[in-house]
Amino acid sequence: MQTIDAQIKTGELSRFHLIYGEEPYMVRYYKNKCKSMLSNEGDDMNASFFEGNSISLEEVNSLGNTLPFFAEKRLLLMENTELFKASNDVVDMLEEFPDTTYVVFVEKQVDKRNRLYKWMQKNGCVTECVLQQEKDLVPWAARYLKGYGKNISRSTMEYIVSKVGFQMDMLVNELDKLIGYTGEREEITVADVDEICSGQVVGKIFDMIDAVIAGQTEKVFRLYGDLIELKEPPLVILHLLGRHINILLQVKEIGNSMADRDLAKKVGIPYFTVGKYKSQAKHFSKKQLLHLLEERADYEERFKTGRLGERLVAEFFLVKALTNE
Numbered sequence: 001m002q003t004i005d006a007q008i009k010t011g012e013l014s015r016f017h018l019i020y021g022e023e024p025y026m027v028r029y030y031k032n033k034c035k036s037m038l039s040n041e042g043d044d045m046n047a048s049f050f051e052g053n054s055i056s057l058e059e060v061n062s063l064g065n066t067l068p069f070f071a072e073k074r075l076l077l078m079e080n081t082e083l084f085k086a087s088n089d090v091v092d093m094l095e096e097f098p099d100t101t102y103v104v105f106v107e108k109q110v111d112k113r114n115r116l117y118k119w120m121q122k123n124g125c126v127t128e129c130v131l132q133q134e135k136d137l138v139p140w141a142a143r144y145l146k147g148y149g150k151n152i153s154r155s156t157m158e159y160i161v162s163k164v165g166f167q168m169d170m171l172v173n174e175l176d177k178l179i180g181y182t183g184e185r186e187e188i189t190v191a192d193v194d195e196i197c198s199g200q201v202v203g204k205i206f207d208m209i210d211a212v213i214a215g216q217t218e219k220v221f222r223l224y225g226d227l228i229e230l231k232e233p234p235l236v237i238l239h240l241l242g243r244h245i246n247i248l249l250q251v252k253e254i255g256n257s258m259a260d261r262d263l264a265k266k267v268g269i270p271y272f273t274v275g276k277y278k279s280q281a282k283h284f285s286k287k288q289l290l291h292l293l294e295e296r297a298d299y300e301e302r303f304k305t306g307r308l309g310e311r312l313v314a315e316f317f318l319v320k321a322l323t324n325e
Helices: 004-010 024-038 057-064 090-096 115-123 134-146 154-164 168-182 190-196 200-214 217-229 234-254 260-267 271-281 286-304 310-323
Strands: 016-021 047-051 074-079 101-107 125-129
Touching (some): 004 024, 016 024, 016 115, 024 074, 154 190, 154 200, 200 271, 234 271, 234 286, 260 271
Parallel strands (some): 016 101, 016 125
């Protein structure tokens, strides 16, 4: 089965799609792409939308077995149903739908052991929208700015990501502010970024690690609460902490073998942050950092399999980091 990107490129979508994951910008992008390609705006006769975990499966079944009215396709778009976390007979229902019925599921999280999930893997297109890495975000953001007639150097774009973080919605918000601020001027500079972009998220991650090192439990959770107030999803916070710890591990392993500027390029961090990372890395052993990365991966898996909620996953990890167990 082709990836959703390949299907969008060819204009031929498969009949069954599952779109889920921790990057809401990409989830929304793929959902809207499927919606626009599989239905016409305002065509309520052939497109039906369901949301929530209390939807009527009887109604879904009835509509799914109804042939489209003066159209080639019928679309059923179902969002946040939690059907991929519970036992149900949806597979049997989908297998009976006529070839003219297309079904798109959009979920926040799934259980990969679920029967419906396994069926979708075999018979449909499953798209997990993960948080993007810096190496992918930088060219993506540069293309976004280019669409508005703006130019930006790679180092300046890396600087924006280092200040704002990895959540695409937040990046777009900051990029839009830069577009408006620079007006007719094409080039976006570091000075523009310093003037407009707050840099609160990544700065608070640094502060949280400092507080963990100092054993300041109250401060750690106050900073965590600040990030929640900034509407940063707990899973994004967990991802940023994991990235930060991974950087500390790399700095600890190779930091003394090369110049700071070379280290920044090798690890993929702004040059001006190297000293801060080195200072923090001194307070951890390699074993401690590896253990924290393993714990982060374990908690993330608990979330993905539905065993723990998003906030509990992030908060339990912070407790682990503080207790250093």
